[in-house]
Amino acid sequence: MKIIVHQSFCGEVNKAWGLIKSSMSDQNLSKNIAFRADLQDQTGGIKWGPAIRGFWEGDFFLIMKTFEDTSENVRRGRKFSHVLIIERKDIIEVSDLRPIMDLLPEKIEKEIELTPLEIERQTDASYNNLDQHLQGRFNKLIHGYVNLSKFKNKIVWIGQDDFDIAVIEFWKRLTKKEREVFHFDISFNNDNKEGNGLRFIAVPENVRSKFLKSDFFIVEKNDFHDPSNLLELLLIGDQKIDERIKLFETAIESESLSREDINYVAIGIETFENLDVVEDIKKLNTLAHIIAKFSPLDNLGHLYKKKLVARAVKLIENGDFTEFQVLRNFKIESFKNSKKELSQALNKWINKNIFSKIQAKNYFIPFFKNVKANNLNWWDETINSTLHEYLGVINITKVSAIYQWLIDVPDLLSKLEEHIDNSKESEICFSKKLPKKLPNFLLGELKMFAISNNWFSYFAKLLNFEKQLEDALDELFKIDKDEQHFDAINIILAGKKEQRVIDYAVYRDHNRMIKIAGEICHKSPTNLERIDVSNYNWQKIWLETIRLDGSIENGLKQPQDVIFSLFDHIISGSEFCYDLLVEISLTEFANIQSYSNMAKLWEHLPPDIVNNFLVKTSAHLLSQLSINSTTQIPDDPVLIDHIGQKGISDFLYYNNNNIKSVIPIFEKFSQLNDNNLRTYLNNFTGTISAVEATRLGKLVWKRSFTNCAYLIYDKSNKHNNWRFALEECHRLLDIITKGILSVSGILSKKVKIPTDEWWQSTEELITDLYPNSVSMTTIWRQSGGKESDLLMNVSAAHAWNDALFKLRKKQFKDLTMNDLLKGIKKQYANNEKFKIIYNLRKYYIKT
8 A cells, every 4th residue: 555755844944934835735734844854953053964854744754964154145054954745544554664774875966856656555564684783682672661751752863873673673663553653853952851752863973961961861882781671672573572472362361461561461471481490479460460451251261260369378378477378369250269279279378388286487467467357359259268267265275375465466456356255264364374474565456355355363363464443443444344253353452461362342333343342241250350340332241141141240349339439420310221230230239228319319210210229129128128117218219109108018919928037017016907917818828937936016006997806816726826815815806705705715825936936046146137247246245255155157047056055954154145136135125026036045044
């Protein structure tokens, strides 16, 4: 196919630069072209020859030869250009510029007629063989071309020798797109500006120095370049390179590669050719990326791709993770079954090198540093799946390895925790194998890990690493809020001093610590000696101890003093423990008769607790009164009212067969009437002694309890002791009943209380009046006896039994029974029961 080549002469016209003549019919276009054909640089003093030049003007490519015009009629320094003009659509299809350049003259020929020329368009020109010197320079030109972007898109050819050949050979190697921006010219001055498109400039030797310090790529006259780059070799014309490219295209079943593609493929071509022996997995991965780019479908190039994957698997098996981790970005979508095979290889490597019993730091440190928790791909998912399987069931051996990993790889726990079994068994393993020393960064991570798993016992162990007891417990209680959970607390308390633990319970408000402090006081009661009942938490601790002991007294030297201090605290209006008061109110210490502020206390206590204290206090008071009628009754309206309304009735109920204790109560409380005593006697089923019967009769007579007199009459006969009561009160009966009584034989002046019964009643009374060794010894000496007469180290009841037996047998020289009774009379002359005993003595002892 032929193409049209127009011609123009450009030079001096009317003393100015312009169009001399042209074969083109469009003169305006020709003039514009002529303007571009001038050589703008000043060339004075510079030696240069006719210059080959070429550049674009609109849709035309201009190829010209510019001369120094030395004609006589032309201004000095003026140039002349013979310009060949080819349309864009034609020139970019031309592969060999030689036929066009041959149209340019060797010298200025202004007189020839210009006509359009026709030449054959060559589209497949071959590369010409160049002489060794020129080949070396051209090789360097190609090297600059391949790296053109680094040199402001401009290549400088020093000297004009062979520039035309270089242009022709260079053009052959340009792509069509590159030809559309190609510009070759001659330059005399260095502007060091980045050129547009692709610029190839010839520089006369005598201005070479101007360009040496430029940023352009320079080809010196004697340069020689030995190319090794695949694209360079291909561009130079190395046939073997072309064959290598063809083999690559065939193996991966890709389309023909472009110039840019070849430059990319060059990176991995050697790896491609030596796949069976390649050891560098990074190069293998690079090759995989190259193949995936040009053969993206997994069914193309399957055989070679399968071979590449097999090689990758082989390199993983005995490889270093730091090297083969590049496979994370392996293009699995372009390699059939590659994900499965590489995942299996990775899984196998992890089990062998990370989970094995021998963990080498050079393996697991880089491995775990590259474990990812976010933005996962297939590689990361494989690693996480393998970790999840391994860490999903924890044992002691695994935990030992985990700790080693965590110590050597900071921030690893955040990546592993989602995979670790969070069962109770796992917590036990982590606790058992906890190292004795931990780096600070890891301690914080493990604490958060423990919290997220609700591993409170493990958390407690970690707290022991860094905190004192108080701070450790404070932090534990922020997360462990289950009131039934004590395991973690006990871990922190292990080995700590009891007083310190109790102090924490006292000054912090944690129910579990109150319970623990209570248990400590239960096991070591002496701790209660430090009790401060004004402190609410101490009250609760004491309560826990009481519940465990079943006793209020344990650990307290003076329990009543402590209780009274508590009452003082309550009266002051301070907080108190309700349940503690309930416990106290159910014991013997609920008798607060001796508490000086008892009357004030009632208004500060809940009604149910007040009642408990009143019951115990009134019962004790009534019991005292039953023994000693001179017992003083407190001036306490609440207590007195309780005794009147309920206390006495309760006392009578609980003493329904103990008439000995009841008679003094009726003697003391005038509000008790005939019916009260009659009801009691009617329900009485016990036995009554002769002395008590006598005393009862005297009471009934004194109080004129007629109903009781008739009831006693009904109970009396010749053989029981009720007749002694009837003897004292029969005068209250009506005359008819008296008449019947007189003939019944029940009453007789000869009726006497049996001697044994008098002695027995006397012993009981004396034992009640002097119930301890101190009071017993005192009355014995005051009556004339010696302390040595008495038994020591036995109960008072036992000692009195022995002493009275010996008095009855008259075994003491210095003391008689009468002496003893006289001594007692000095203290208890008003005791009703004693009066009876004393007045009857003349019938049983010598007075």
